[in-house]
Amino acid sequence: MRVLTLNIWKDAGDLAARLETIVAECRLLQPDIICLQEVYADAEIDAGEWLAHALGLTRVGVPAREKQRSGVLSSSGLALLSRLPLLAEENLDLPTSSADGGRKALYGVFETASGPLRVVSLHLSHIKGEEGDFLRSQQSAAVWSWVSQGWDHPIILAGDFNATRKAACFDLLAQPEDLFGTDSLLPQASSLRDQPNALIDHILLAGRGRWKLSGAELCFTETDDATGCFASDHFGILADFEPIG
Template sequence: MRFLTWNLWWRFGPWERRQAAITAVLRAEQPDVCGLQEVWSTAEGHLAEHLAAELGLHLAWAPAALPPHWSERIPASAPPGLGVGLAVLSRWPIEESAVLPLPRGDGPDEGRVALYARIAAPGGPVPFFTTHLHSGPAGSGVRCAQVRALARMVADRRGGGAFPPVITGDFNAEPDSDEIRLFGGRLTAPAVPGQMLLDAWRYAEPGQPSATWDTANPYLAGGLGLNIRVDYIHTGLPAADGTGRVRSVRRAGDGPVDGVWPSDHLAVVAELEA
């Protein structure tokens, strides 16, 4: 079963050309389930609706608030109701969905949320989650509060099926950060007692490029100048028969399509044993 996570960079940059490139990458990758962040919306609809229609996928949607620091970047020509949200796209029907507002801690009121979708896969239900955490470079404390809430949501909604929960998103944190260690629960006490979540990238081939915020991407010119991994696919422990075991993981959307890079983030794709 193929899972994908991708931050789509809202309507920044050449967004109309990027939309075509995003569609092309998703069509080529053919994910069974994907979590999308920074999905633009307007009063007339949102990008995830377009992608679902183009690719023949089922959809769950969670509106979020526009981060305050985006206000100065919104053009005067912006359409009515311009907003942002999270989406889940699935090859199979979505039986149930829920949205969790995430705590702001001592950070700004950004309106961050997490989205849950119960996927009616052929072999049994798959509990799937996607989120986009606080982006402040010094905001580890806020993100720790957010991953605690997210971990509790996973524990409450993981269900009793064979397939482990799959949690995707832009965590805005590097792998050795306090928040990622806390969420995983293997290198430090877990956010929820007894719950361990595996970073799928631990199963990557040695030497495989891992940065999802990659300086090869021209949209990052003038930034920190660092290659870092901030986008994740986490899974619960596999079942005794191997269901949910990570078979492979890699990046996608890591180059231009018809001359335009699809997003400022690269996607992550993981294949899990079904």
């Protein structure tokens, strides 16, 4: 099973060309589940719906952080695209502050050959310093309580955490021995273009009983030959999981 996460950078740059870039690489990578953040939507286009249609995948999404962008009322939300059967979906309002509000988390439950799998797409606060550290810790604790309560199956958390794995927000997700992340397979990687040592996008597996993380790589790291542009200001993270037993 292949899981991809990518922050698609709202409507920055040439959105139409960037969406084509994303489609082209996804067709090569063939992920089973795609977790998207900063999914731009206005009265004319929903980038998550557009990508799902172009790739022939099922989509669930939630708008977030609605405001004027380039003079247009729009949202920057979350989406999950999948070729696996969708069993359930839910979203959560995250703890907020006056400096950074309106963030959400989104999960889908998917049917796999190894049983149900809950996959979360999330985007934590971008605020820097102690205020941001505190808020991201509150947000990750809220996400973990919400997604793990009453759930005895594996969970994948993916998205833009705006923090490296050493940050305190990861301490509140799951017990360290139960949390396996792609960062361990991507030494010295960065998921931000032109910024070294900034691996802030992650895919984490909690409760490894039915799956094991077998590989991880950066993707969307080059410009597309056809469009001449990068997919985003972020690189994507692609994780491979193998069933156990």
